[in-house]
Amino acid sequence: MSTIPRDQWYVAAYTAEIGRELFSRTICGDPILFWRTEAGEVTAHADRCVHRRFPLSQAPSRLVGDTVVCGYHGFTYDAGGRCVAVPGQTRVPRTARLAQYPVVEQDSLVWVWIGDPELADPGRIPRASYLDAPGWTTVRGMEPLAARYSLLVDNLLDLSHETYLHGGYIGTPEVAQTPISTEVDDDAGIVYVSRHMADAECPPFYERSTGLSGRISRWQDIEYTPPCLYKLHSRIAPVGSVPNPDGSDPDAFHVEVVYAITPETEHSTHDFWLVARDFALDDEGVSAFLAEQNRTVVLQDVEALDVLEQVIATEPAGYQELSVNIDTGGLAARRMLTRMAGGAVPAVPAR
Numbered sequence: 001m002s003t004i005p006r007d008q009w010y011v012a013a014y015t016a017e018i019g020r021e022l023f024s025r026t027i028c029g030d031p032i033l034f035w036r037t038e039a040g041e042v043t044a045h046a047d048r049c050v051h052r053r054f055p056l057s058q059a060p061s062r063l064v065g066d067t068v069v070c071g072y073h074g075f076t077y078d079a080g081g082r083c084v085a086v087p088g089q090t091r092v093p094r095t096a097r098l099a100q101y102p103v104v105e106q107d108s109l110v111w112v113w114i115g116d117p118e119l120a121d122p123g124r125i126p127r128a129s130y131l132d133a134p135g136w137t138t139v140r141g142m143e144p145l146a147a148r149y150s151l152l153v154d155n156l157l158d159l160s161h162e163t164y165l166h167g168g169y170i171g172t173p174e175v176a177q178t179p180i181s182t183e184v185d186d187d188a189g190i191v192y193v194s195r196h197m198a199d200a201e202c203p204p205f206y207e208r209s210t211g212l213s214g215r216i217s218r219w220q221d222i223e224y225t226p227p228c229l230y231k232l233h234s235r236i237a238p239v240g241s242v243p244n245p246d247g248s249d250p251d252a253f254h255v256e257v258v259y260a261i262t263p264e265t266e267h268s269t270h271d272f273w274l275v276a277r278d279f280a281l282d283d284e285g286v287s288a289f290l291a292e293q294n295r296t297v298v299l300q301d302v303e304a305l306d307v308l309e310q311v312i313a314t315e316p317a318g319y320q321e322l323s324v325n326i327d328t329g330g331l332a333a334r335r336m337l338t339r340m341a342g343g344a345v346p347a348v349p350a351r
């Protein structure tokens with residue numbers, strides 16, 4: 001059985017990736033063709049010609065106005081996926097239509113609905129408005145991961161690995177030493193994991209970007225909305241500083257680290273990453289530094305998770321892993337994902 005939940009919204013691309021070129025990306029096993037109409041609307045259809053399956057993203061297929069012409073025998077489709085011309089006859093078969101995917105552009109992300117289009121509710125797409133709002137500057141990238149998406153979920157829900165896998169970048173001893181608190185909101189479908197370090201070493205990632213150094217107060221508040229959107233609200237401040245009762249927080253630096261975890265196939269994942277900040281907004285040096293650092297950190301995870309995928313692929317069935325306190329958030333996320341994928345939810349393991 002597939003472990004990938006369907007009838008869900010997934011991030012398929014950044015809005016800037018889709019323009020007047022045919023663009024294809026496989027999401028949850030479905031090859032999807034994206035392009036933007038002359039009016040600027042994003043379209044999403046199956047990337048397979050209904051005639052003989054030629055991928056419509058593949059040259060010499062091409063975009064002509066608001067139609068796509070298949071590069072094999074010329075079947076032509078409009079922006080709604082309807083075939084409007086076939087070679088050698090004037091009658092177009094009624095069933096000649098590309099499967100269409102509901103698509104929404106929001107917060108600089110292109111979301112696509114995988115599953116029954118009748119069930120798609122754009123109101124259920126989780127928000128990250130700071131990715132596209134005044135007062136914030138965002139850097140971003142996407143790395144391909146040759147590992148199942150659940151390994152990336154595990155990785156992001158347990159940041160104690162920063163101390164070991166990302167030492168010298170974002171990891172300091174306090175991350176692994178500080179206990180977490182976990183909350184699960186089953187109704188809203190959100191897992192929260194918090195780690196507040198009152199007096200911690202400032203890692204290079206924040207030292208070079210904020211200008212703070214020495215000891216800092218460092219808060220990590222994770223908000224994961226399975227299956228796709230992971231948000232890490234990171235607060236960096238001088239030791240002893242806390243937000244004001246009215247919520248204002250002038251002494252702190254806020255960094256919103258966002259991941260969109262999108263399965264490509266059962267065993268590969270699109271690892272979208274974004275880092276938004278509310279300081280040094282026009283400082284291109286800070287942008288370049290954060291982009292380069294975060295990409296390096298993501299690649300450290302990618303390398304580790306690619307290895308884990310191979311370990312899992314070659315181990316005998318029934319291997320039992322051992323979970324401890326740091327895994328509470330990851331286990332809660334797994335239970336939600338299993339439920340979403342229609343599987344039997346395992347009992348909460350003893351710790």
Ligand code: FES
Pocket residue numbers: 049050051052053054070071072073074075
């Ligand atoms: S495969 Fe597309 S027209 Fe024949």
Ligand SMILES: [Fe+2]
Pocket residue numbers: 155161162165166297301
């Ligand atoms: Fe990591």
